[in-house]
Amino acid sequence: MAKVCWPYFDPEYENLSVRINPPRVSVDNTSCSDCTLIKVDSVNKPGILLEVVQILSDLDFIITKAYVSSDGGWFMDVFHVTDQQGKKITDGKTIDYIERVLGPKGHTTDGMKDCPGKRVGVHSFGNHTAIELIGRDRPGLLSEISAVLANLHFNVTVAEVWTHNRRIACVLYVNDNTTSGSVNDPNRLSIMEEQLKHIMRGCEDDDNVARTSFSMGFTHIDRRLHQMLLADRDYEGGGVTTEVDYPPSFKPKITVERCEEKGYSVVTVRCKDRAKLMFDIVCTLTDMQYVVFHANISSNGPYASQEYFIRHMDGCTLDTEGEKERVVKCLEAAIHRRVSEGLSLELCAKDRVGLLSEVTRILRENGLSVRRAGVSTVGEKAVNVFYVRDAYGNPVDAKTIEALRKEIGQTMMLNVKKDPSSMKAREAETSGWAKTSFFFGNLLEKFLA
Numbered sequence: 406m407a408k409v410c411w412p413y414f415d416p417e418y419e420n421l422s423v424r425i426n427p428p429r430v431s432v433d434n435t436s437c438s439d440c441t442l443i444k445v446d447s448v449n450k451p452g453i454l455l456e457v458v459q460i461l462s463d464l465d466f467i468i469t470k471a472y473v474s475s476d477g478g479w480f481m482d483v484f485h486v487t488d489q490q491g492k493k494i495t496d497g498k499t500i501d502y503i504e505r506v507l508g509p510k511g512h513t514t515d516g517m518k519d520c521p522g523k524r525v526g527v528h529s530f531g532n533h534t535a536i537e538l539i540g541r542d543r544p545g546l547l548s549e550i551s552a553v554l555a556n557l558h559f560n561v562t563v564a565e566v567w568t569h570n571r572r573i574a575c576v577l578y579v580n581d582n583t584t585s586g587s588v589n590d591p592n593r594l595s596i597m598e599e600q601l602k603h604i605m606r607g608c609e610d611d612d613n614v615a616r617t618s619f620s621m622g623f624t625h626i627d628r629r630l631h632q633m634l635l636a637d638r639d640y641e642g643g644g645v646t647t648e649v650d651y652p653p654s655f656k657p658k659i660t661v662e663r664c665e666e667k668g669y670s671v672v673t674v675r676c677k678d679r680a681k682l683m684f685d686i687v688c689t690l691t692d693m694q695y696v697v698f699h700a701n702i703s704s705n706g707p708y709a710s711q712e713y714f715i716r717h718m719d720g721c722t723l724d725t726e727g728e729k730e731r732v733v734k735c736l737e738a739a740i741h742r743r744v745s746e747g748l749s750l751e752l753c754a755k756d757r758v759g760l761l762s763e764v765t766r767i768l769r770e771n772g773l774s775v776r777r778a779g780v781s782t783v784g785e786k787a788v789n790v791f792y793v794r795d796a797y798g799n800p801v802d803a804k805t806i807e808a809l810r811k812e813i814g815q816t817m818m819l820n821v822k823k824d825p826s827s828m829k830a831r832e833a834e835t836s837g838w839a840k841t842s843f844f845f846g847n848l849l850e851k852f853l854a
Contacts, residue, residue, distance in 0.1 A: 427509035432500045434493050440469055440485045441494040445507055449480040454700075455684075455691045457482060459625060460506055462684040464499065465489055471683065473700035489680075532586035533562060533578040534594075537618045539633050540605040542573035544774045544796045548765035549604045550575065555759035557597055558582040564761070564780035565626045567634065569742045570642040574633045576626045577780075582758045627681070631688050631739060640731075640738035657740050661729040663722060669698060669714040670723040672732065676740055678709035686711060689739040693732065694718045745777050745792040747823065748801045750809070754817030756787040764789060767812055771805055772796050 428447035436442050445457055454473060461468060461484060470485035488494060494503075538550065547566060554561060554577070563578040581588050588594055601617050657676035664671050674686060683702055690697060690713065699714040716722055723729050752764060761780060768775060768791065777792040795801055806821055813819045 428507065430504050430507045432494065432503055434495065437485065439491075439493075440487050443482075443484045443486055443503065443507075445480070445482045445484075447480045449475045449478050451696075452691060453480050454482070454697050455628075455687050457484075457507060458684050458687050459628070460503075461486060462627075462681045464503075465680070466494070467491070467680060468683050468702060469704045471700065471702035473697065473702075476698045533580050534588045536575070536577045536579060536597075536601070537616075537629070537633060538573070538575040538577070538601060538605055539616050539637055540573060541607065542568045542571050543607060545769040546573060546604070547575075547775050547778065548762070548769040550577075550601065551762040551765050553597070553600045553604060554579060555762040557593065557600075558758060559588065559597070560585075560756070560758045561761045561780055562756075562782040563626070564778065565630060566775065566778040567630050567742050568776050569634060569738060570639045572634065572637055572639045574630050574637070576629055576633075627684070628688050628692075631685065631742070632692055634738065634742060635689065635692060635735060639742075640734040657737055659733045659736050661723055661732055663724075664714065667714070668722065669716060670729075672713045672715060672736070674709070674711045674713075674736060674740075676709060678704045678707055679743070681743060682709055682740065683711065685739045685743060686713070686736060689735055690715060690732075693735060695732075743777070747776075747792065747794050748806075749822045750791045750793060751820040751822065752787075752789045752791075752813065752817050754787055756782050756785055760787055761789070764791075764813070764817075767809070768793060771808055771812075773801060773805070774798070 428445065430446075431442075431444045433442040433444065443461070447453065454475065458468075465488070466484075466486040467489065468484055468486055472483045474481045486494060494500060551561065558581070559579040560582050561577055561579050564575065566573065566575045568574075579588065580586055588597075598617050605617065657674055659675075660673045662671045662673070663669075672690070676682075687697065694717060695715045696718055697713050697715050701712045703710050723732060750768075754760060765775065772795055773793040774796050775791050775793055779790045781788045793801060795805075810819060810821075
């Protein structure tokens with residue numbers, strides 16, 4: 406992956422600018438009848454748009470419209486947002502948090518630790534060791550990974566798994582089962598690394614097929630997964646047809662044109678709308694070393710239209726067809742990585758070592774392939790979400806679901822949901838076997854009730 410760097414900014418000068426012109430944040434619930442307006446005015450700095458969008462996305466807000474302008478030394482944004490139920494943001498603690506973390510005293514990494522009622526990224530967790538894995542995907546791979554960690558007495562507190570174009574990227578946060586702290590023993594880390602590398606390689610002899618790394622620090626999981634897959638060039642696909650043939654409604658229409666008058670390249674994205682779409686696009690443009698100067702975001706029913714006026718960080722526009730084609734492919738990949746058609750399984754149980762290994766083993770034994778997964782720990786409760794298909798990439802049949810209910814439902818809470826965007830999913834929900842909530846919070850509330 407190309408190293409992301411920015412033109413030099415003197416830290417003392419930047420701090421002085423912030424003190425003289427502190428950021429102004431307002432949360433407006435009166436101007437619009439159906440959404441909350443969040444306005445941010447600040448001194449411009451590299452990466453500020455991604456910081457703001459990342460915070461809003463981590464709060465699970467739906468961005469229905471946005472207007473961005475950061476030409477020159479000032480950054481001005483207006484975001485139209487709702488919660489996941491399409492309602493305004495009215496909770497006082499959440500509003501206070503937004504004003505604090507985006508305001509004069511806000512810092513992305515510090516402010517996230519105290520978000521009320523939320524587990525933002527990985528910042529609500531204490532001592533841990535971060536494990537990053539990337540390699541060729543195959544059925545049962547996640548089960549094998551979690552089994553290794555369980556056998557070595559490591560507890561998975563947070564994990565996120567994405568698959569795309571037959572590649573898999575994982576970020577897992579583990580701690581020592583005995584100390585509940587990070588793993589500091591170099592011998593244990595060496596054993597873990599060797600076993601994980603062996604599993605990730607599979608039958609391949611080439612060490613470049615898979616990579617494993619460790620970290621003791623914090624990272625934003627979603628952004629890191631994008632960076633890992635971008636560096637792995639998953640957007641090229643290696644000439645292999647992807648496992649899922651996306652329907653026309655999922656296929657983005659992306660164009661790159663030149664704005665001669667202002668000297669920008671204009672990237673236009675039209676695709677099916679979904680949560681965190683703006684974050685995925687802004688994250689990818691930023692990590693490809695492009696700077697967004699203006700943007701116009703809107704949603705029309707189930708579809709989104711997003712327009713970005715960009716230049717490369719060196720001030721150049723996208724002049725060659727090769728550059729334009731690469732941007733289009735990378736944005737398509739970024740959008741598809743989070744698309745999850747088909748079935749989602751939501752599980753909640755008391756956290757323990759080996760829980761993830763047990764669940765993924767059951768999924769594997771029932772012939773299910775995990776396309777995307779999220780693992781979160783809230784107190785003593787573990788909340789897991791798995792997006793699955795059968796081993797051939799087809800939708801899961803009802804008999805398999807019933808078998809899972811009988812096997813898993815004895816020891817943990819299981820909810821099943823089909824993708825509501827498809828007609829088949831709506832029919833399944835009306836038949837009574839797929840009525841669930843997607844969000845961690847609602848699932849946890851049911852479990853704790």
